[in-house]
Amino acid sequence: MTAHNHITEQIPSAEQLLLSRGVKPTPQRVVIAEYLLQTESHPTADEVLSAVAQALPVSLSRATVYNTLNTLKEAGVIKEVLTEPGRVRYDANISHHHHFVDVKTGKIVDIPLNKVEAIGKLLGDQYKVHGFQVLFYGEVEGG
Amino acid sequence: MTAHNHITEQIPSAEQLLLSRGVKPTPQRVVIAEYLLQTESHPTADEVLSAVAQALPVSLSRATVYNTLNTLKEAGVIKEVLTEPGRVRYDANISHHHHFVDVKTGKIVDIPLNKVEAIGKLLGDQYKVHGFQVLFYGEVEGG
């Protein structure tokens, strides 16, 4: 990495991330991971495809986007976010955090864990909470 | 309602519920509402169809199941529950409560609000919590 190469500055980190999780960093995987790492928009597979297709010199197929998203998810690089029926969204923020869905704009923003400590109380003035849902995953005794 | 008619005992309550929400209680709607009111399984549309199709003297089409589930949801009789990609589940428990997904069996059980008050702490010995997700719906300032 040279000092004047400011465009590819962050590429090594996505590559390193994939390598550290045992995922071979192909160009398609790297560019998808980079896109997810720099956005906060929680995009769908389609949104990833259209955002990344032009940024890639080589062509990128729909199947590869889905393959890559599933590979990254299984490797723990990204997480699925389910907010509405029929579409899966993806999030490179794999820390234990939560999401706030703006029902007006559809935007999904991250909520840090500490904001949720007192879940029955207000989130803060900037959020008008219509409702919330807690979804647990685990095992029940005698399930 | 006669004293010896123990089979149709609960039918009036589903009918009354639909009437009270401004939904015309057709036989198809009543039988679907009854099924949802008596189960705790959070069924999908397909599961509703196969559970209810044989219990109904008249035929029941897939489109009517979807129409009815959407009608009941818009009328506030039932709620959608999103737990996994690609399938919507339905819940006649419209109280503000939460869900616990058993990752072993796939069963979804209700969690009352008070259990969730201290969300960072354990749910209780009978639940092994692998993780949880809080999903807010509302509006963000400057969204």
Place this chain on the structure above:
DNA sequence: TCATATATTTAGAATAAGTCTAAAGTGAGA
């Protein structure tokens, strides 16, 4: 290097949940 094995990508077919359409059925009131 070359050969070969393995992994990845690809286009397009297939699947599956859900919606739409247009026609037929139903039923409460005029």
Place this chain on the structure above:
DNA sequence: TCTCACTTTAGACTTATTCTAAATATATGA
């Protein structure tokens, strides 16, 4: 009884996602 709005229906359609089978690329190692 007639009528009109509402409901149900079968099947076509849409859309997100997965599958398939062939083509590419990458890695290994003789």
